[in-house]
Amino acid sequence: MDEPVLLTGAGGRVGQAILRHLGETFEWRLLDREPLSSAKLPAGVDTDDVFIADVTDDAAVRNVVDGCRAVIHLAGDPRPEAPWDSVLQNNIDGTQTMFEAAVETGVEKFAFASSNHAVGAYETDTRTPELYRPDDEFRLDGTELPRPSNLYGVSKATGEVLGRYYHDHHDLSVVNVRIGNLTEGHPPIDYERGQAMWLSYPDCAHLFERCVLAEYDYEIVYGISDNDRKYYSIDRAKEVLGYDPQDNSAEWNGDEHIDGER
């Protein structure tokens, strides 16, 4: 049997999108600082696989990571308006603690939940709102330097650089997923930017599944569905990870799918 995959921040939105669709795909270890109700646990995961710990707690993290083949690191403060103290502790220190434990214990792959906010300042006044529309050809592809929107975005760019360091010096395979706007069921309504960077729950789960299964060195990819409106290229995620998204915000009229199929 394969060694387990550790999912941090398992009780949150991204964690639950992953577990809902991949609950039986891997052996899981789940970590969150908040207890997970039984409704949040997939079948086959019992309480021995669930660890209530803070990602800044070195000893607790090392104990949880030990024996895992891969880490999907989501835990952190997800608020674009989060203050520096919080992102410094939860996002930067917490991510460094996770990377350190991963290399100490021989983890092979590490997927980091980065964000659109690491590059939000590319959305300049002259580019918007045209950028959010299907006929606009501007694309970010992951090779560009970070241009954070806020201090939260700075913490995500820092996580990407931590990954670069742990890849170069410890040979850990690292993929940074700059997640767009994860919204359940249908794309955000009356929010062009959110529709351009929509990531559906099934596409989110599939993308992180590929992060566990694919072979790579150090990568930065965008995590959005195959939206007609887009200013993030998903070519690298397709090429390196084998990402094959099934959803597109253009297929929705508000909360109604245009085929009426969903």
Ligand SMILES: NC(=O)C1=CN([C@@H]2O[C@H](COP(=O)(O)OP(=O)(O)OC[C@H]3O[C@@H](n4cnc5c(N)ncnc54)[C@H](O)[C@@H]3O)[C@@H](O)[C@H]2O)C=CC1
């Ligand atoms: N939801 C979205 O659209 C996007 C999310 N992301 C990133 O994905 C990750 C997950 O985001 P969401 O699921 O939306 O957030 P969430 O707030 O729903 O879930 C985060 C989970 O992490 C846990 N957590 C927070 N700090 C922790 C710590 N210090 N130690 C242990 N557990 C801790 C929380 O208890 C929570 O269960 C975050 O890193 C966020 O920055 C990035 C871009 C978009």
Ligand SMILES: O=C1O[C@H](COP(=O)(O)O)[C@@H](O)[C@H](O)[C@H]1O
């Ligand atoms: O990184 C994140 O991005 C999403 C989308 O950003 P928004 O500015 O369109 O809200 C955000 O909802 C999420 O909380 C955050 O973690």
